[in-house]
Amino acid sequence: MIIKRAVDILLTVIEVLVFLRVIISWLPVSRENPLVRFLYLITEPILGPIRSLIQKSSFGANIMFDLSPIVVWLIIRVIRMMY
Numbered sequence: 001m002i003i004k005r006a007v008d009i010l011l012t013v014i015e016v017l018v019f020l021r022v023i024i025s026w027l028p029v030s031r032e033n034p035l036v037r038f039l040y041l042i043t044e045p046i047l048g049p050i051r052s053l054i055q056k057s058s059f060g061a062n063i064m065f066d067l068s069p070i071v072v073w074l075i076i077r078v079i080r081m082m083y
Helices: 002-026 034-056 068-082
Strands: none
Touching: 002 034, 002 068, 034 068
16 A cells, blocks of 8 residues: 555656646746756656657657657556556
8 A cells, every 4th residue: 555655656746747847848947947957857767768769650750749748647647547
């Protein structure tokens, strides 16, 4: 029960951080800001590999938008449904 709760908290934190990164990407905020750098530092190891897989696929070859936050959100939903 404790492990399930810990995983749920971790997934919630990841969701919030990814959501904040998406919102910040729309705002005219400098990436040199320490909070923005921290947010990118924390979320890039999660989003980067997924972004790379999307770009390598035939679907992502000509896409203009970064769909990796949506894929992360979907993966988190699947993980939550599995346990």
